[in-house]
Amino acid sequence: MKEYLQKLGKSLMMPISIIAAAGIFLGLASVLQNPAIVGEMFTSMSAVQNVIGFIRAIVGALFGNLPILFAASVAIGLAKGEKTTAAFSAIIGFILFHITISYFLNLNEINATTMSVDALVAGGGSTLEATRTASLYETVLGVFTYRMNVFGGVVVGILVAAVHNRFYKTELPMAISYFGGKRLVPIMTTVTVPILGILMYYVWPILGQGIEGIGNIIAESGSFGVFLFGFIERLLVPTGLHHILNQLVRFTPIGGVAMLDGEQIVGALNIFNRLLTESNPDMSVMREATRFLAQGKIPFMVFGLPAACFAMFQTARPGEKKRVKALLLAAAIASFTTGITEPIEFSFIFVSPILFIFHALMSGLSFMLMSLLGVSIGNVQGGAIDLIVFGALRGTSTNWFFAVLIGIFYAAAYYFVFRYVILKRNVKTPGRELETDEVSTPAKVADPSELGSIIVNALGGRENIQSIDNCFTRLRLVLVDTNKIDEAILKTTGAVGVMKLDDKNVQVVYGPQVEGIALKVKDSANMND
Template sequence: MMAKFQRFGGAMFTPVVFFVFSGIIVGLTSVFTNPAIVGGLADQGTIWYTVWKVIDAGGWTVFNNMEVLFVIGLPLGLANKAKERASLEAFVIYMTFNNFVNQILQMFGKNFGVDINSTAQTSGLKVIAGVKTLDTGVIGAILIAGIVVWLHNRYFSVKLPDWLGVFQGSAYVAMLGFFLMLPIALLFVWIWPVFQHSILQMQYFMVKSGNFGVFTYIFLEKALLPLGLHHFIYAPFQYGPAVIEGGTTLYWVKHISQFAASTKPLIKLFPEGGFAMQGMSNIFGIPGIALAFYSTAIPKNRKKLLALIIPGVLTAALAGITEPFDYTFLFIAPALFFVHAFLAACLATTMYAFGVTGDMAAGLIDITAKNYIPMWANHWQIYVIQWIIGIIFIGIYFVVFRFLILKFDFKTPGRSEDEMVNMFTKDDFKNKNKKSGKATKTAADPFRTAAGAYINLLGGADNIASVNNCFTRLRLTINNPELIANCKNKLATF
């Protein structure tokens, strides 16, 4: 079961990777169309304003279609075979679901307390790929994608009678999905409006829990990383409705211009931003840890260690990628990793208590584009406070880690007598903790066996230049026809 959770967490990255760049674009366009920053250039009707508005429209592509991205992206990581077909099936079945919901609401919406014609932001409705439907967010998208992956893995390879061959594969999965989506659409129309109301209540509770809620969120997000379960912590907050409708990422980019123009404290404008500050430990925690590594290393190893940790610190601070440090802890001294998680939670909570908030879940490049540049004119004071707290925590990290490393003689990089200095990766950690088990036997796939035989008869895989097909014919381009079994001197017949 744990392996399945980890695999799901990894699949989440497929659509998420697009968000960082799109967020930077939206943040920059907000800056370059803000009259307080660029003056008269930002007046409507100027070429400057027009160009940046066009760029802004492109930047919103990802955020306006998050549900579709998750529906298409998750099968790429979860399907056991024919992943591309699984993604296409997921899109078709997801849009079938949305069309069912649309028609049910048009005919019976009032019975469920939903007005399909409402244009209010609080209506609980959204237009997805041209279809007005319930706004189920990425939760609905992930659920439907999960159902499709299950159908695909179970039924994609089912062999139908030859006369029904046109309905095999993706067509068969889509047919099953079609009939399954009808009761699921009815279920969603009945339950989701109630769920949306419950979400609003939960959002209120999470925001009102203040510092305790932020501490718990940051600690769990960091502490669950080695189990691959941290995705289940941050995803509902950043991309779902756990603390604000649409998630912290989408809400922030939608309101960048409004927040930038306001002189009200950011903590009042966006109190939900405390649940998007896990990036602070990347910028201020990792440098303190690196200093502790360096100061506790054997002097003869420090030069090599410096060449190792400087790129790691820059990668963590600028891009938010902390794997070399995280898995070095887990490999050498897991206790240090949980100290890191505790200090990361303390760091973010302290900043939040002093009024720091925003979309700060990644690295310095992303944070600068979406926070510092657009917000600086009216909110620079809070960022000065943030960096003062951050620099103090670099010192706290250094003192705590140095003390623990020396106290318990943890063999962090550079502390071994040999001259080999290295950090560790996720694969190193997995291999260290891999338990021996009995080899599992997998049943032979008759279709794979037959395919292998055909490939051999065709002269091997290297003899096949290209493969194409329609429903009834397989078309091959062969490099050397003479290598085809039983075809020598019969090329004309072939």
């Protein structure tokens, strides 16, 4: 189950990478169309504004079709092979899923006409009740269905991946062999997904209420709920399951529900991005949404962790400082600019529980303080790019300066706490490893041209590798035997941490460059899809 959840969490990150980039364009576009920021003259330039409007239309289309993107992404991430077939089948499954639900809704005279606000008001309901009832449904790719948002895409992707893994290697009798193998997957998808659609027709109203209830509990918890989210999110980093928690607040009622122009928008990130498209967004609603987004990460990602890197560098032994300088500098820059923190976190979370708990508590406190101070900085990463684009450039109404002020205190706190704990408890952070470790670690850094083969050999050879995958920062592997790993060799390839989850599953932390490394490893192991 742990392995499966980690794969699921990783598969959810593919659309997030698109959303993060698209969100930056949307943020810049909203700034350039705001006369209070760029002036009336600039916003009156029709040619320029038409280009900006075009960009917003493209980005809006991405956000408007997130469910089907998640369906394809989950199917790709969970498929064991022939991933293109899995993606194709996921699209088929997604359409059939909602057509099935729509058909059964229509049997009960629930459709776009009968569930419109006007029709419900004409039937005797109040405008408020009619709006709430109408918000339970939406039109997806032209199909009237339940408003399931990203959840619908995820459940379809999970089912399609299971069907794919079961049938993509199936051989049929000679007479019908043409329909075997990967061609059988979309056929079986057509058979199985409508069953899921019928099931969700009955289950979703109950499940949706349950998810909304959890969201209400968090909302009623106020600042403590925000603190708890930030604290737990960091505690889950070693397992990789923090991705799942993040998606819950970004795309489900747990992250908030807002009525905008008569339409129900669900999820913190969805609400924020929708508000960015408005010329005069409701800042109170936006602040509620951004409580779980980038603003809570900025103090410790932009300021705290880079300061921790400086403390680790200063406390390294004199002869080791040159060696760890490049590693810590690269990790600090990644955290500062993009919010990618795992190369730093994996340098201390396994060698010092005290520093790990301190970091998680500071994360929760950061989220809570940003919420209490009324900061409104959205998007998903939490680096300086988000601080500038979604904070400073949008003006003082975002209260972005509080993130900087708190961040300065965070830098001091992280530096002094890390320095004190490392020296007081002799923590083995980079540059302070045991002498025996140093002897077993080759001094020569791996040749980049042979990086793939070196990593494969360090993992026990091609015959020891069952599957190779990666997320934003980690190489995720399933091995025959994790005891065959040579961690010393892996460190020469740029790995900053090796985490053995069990006898078969291991994660090697490389940082943002892991995508290229994964391709080289797959090439060397002859395991490309």
